[in-house]
Amino acid sequence: MINIFTLDHGRLVNIQPDEIALRKPIWVDVSGPSEDERAWVNATFSITLPHPEHLRDIEASARFYEENEELHVRSDFLRGKEIDSLSVIVAFVLSRNVLFSVHDQDLPLFQIFRQRTLGHPELVEDSLDVLIDLYGSDVEFSADALEEVYVELGGIGNRVLNSTLGDTEAAEVLANIAHSEYLNGRIRRNLMDTRRAISFLMRSKLLKPNQLEESHQIMRDIDSLDGHTAFLFDKINFLMNTTVGFININQNKVVRLFSVASVALLPPTLIASIYGMNFKNMAELQWEYGYEFSLLLMAMSVALPFWIFHRKGWLR
Numbered sequence: 494m495i496n497i498f499t500l501d502h503g504r505l506v507n508i509q510p511d512e513i514a515l516r517k518p519i520w521v522d523v524s525g526p527s528e529d530e531r532a533w534v535n536a537t538f539s540i541t542l543p544h545p546e547h548l549r550d551i552e553a554s555a556r557f558y559e560e561n562e563e564l565h566v567r568s569d570f571l572r573g574k575e576i577d578s579l580s581v582i583v584a585f586v587l588s589r590n591v592l593f594s595v596h597d598q599d600l601p602l603f604q605i606f607r608q609r610t611l612g613h614p615e616l617v618e619d620s621l622d623v624l625i626d627l628y629g630s631d632v633e634f635s636a637d638a639l640e641e642v643y644v645e646l647g648g649i650g651n652r653v654l655n656s657t658l659g660d661t662e663a664a665e666v667l668a669n670i671a672h673s674e675y676l677n678g679r680i681r682r683n684l685m686d687t688r689r690a691i692s693f694l695m696r697s698k699l700l701k702p703n704q705l706e707e708s709h710q711i712m713r714d715i716d717s718l719d720g721h722t723a724f725l726f727d728k729i730n731f732l733m734n735t736t737v738g739f740i741n742i743n744q745n746k747v748v749r750l751f752s753v754a755s756v757a758l759l760p761p762t763l764i765a766s767i768y769g770m771n772f773k774n775m776a777e778l779q780w781e782y783g784y785e786f787s788l789l790l791m792a793m794s795v796a797l798p799f800w801i802f803h804r805k806g807w808l809r
Contacts, residue, residue, distance in 0.1 A: 587624065
């Protein structure tokens, strides 16, 4: 799908392909393009679009570069909280004051940005403004995602600290904590990638003073969010350790039960072993109540340890 945008009285509006000759585009957004769509963009704008499926093989050091008077930037953008679709790789090419963005999945962030420009005239003035504002929107989207992590961890914390967890509940809590940790880690990685992209744009010396100031503000926002991600990592570790502690307590209860049973059953086992020895004069044969006495003695040997354990509170 190809979306072509131009400026109309300070607003970013969508135009049709046959209007390109009359209205100069500043942003061409290509989402999941077919071969025909890719060939049309390449022929119309005299540019070679990168393949999104090839972007994952690019080394980190080769994501930002200038070539043939074109600016190439490769970045990750958050898509949602689902693990299998958390981020999408986007390739930007700035050529002849037109920004081209290529990605294999549509991004809610791009839709939100386009809607916001409709109600805010003069928000963008050229293609560089679009690129910078997209990164600014990505930072805001990351902040919203961090707030969701805060809410999720708050619910997990109430569940862990205000109730006793069984093994099943602890397993569910650990799964939720692992999801929050994964999401927090991807947000932190996304912020790092955005910081590198903004830093590259600032070093390219293509930005105007107002764009440079906006870039500095984005960098300050990223720095503030880094502190939140570090705090969330600490909170995740605390909840993880607490949950594992509950699991250890439950396991210790089981081990303690077997320990108490083994200690309590040791005396009757010893008595039964003594009575089972092959003596010449066996008590149960020489004495009429020998069996009854041995059974009573074993019962008393079991009751006495359990009474002691109960007094000490080891059976609770």
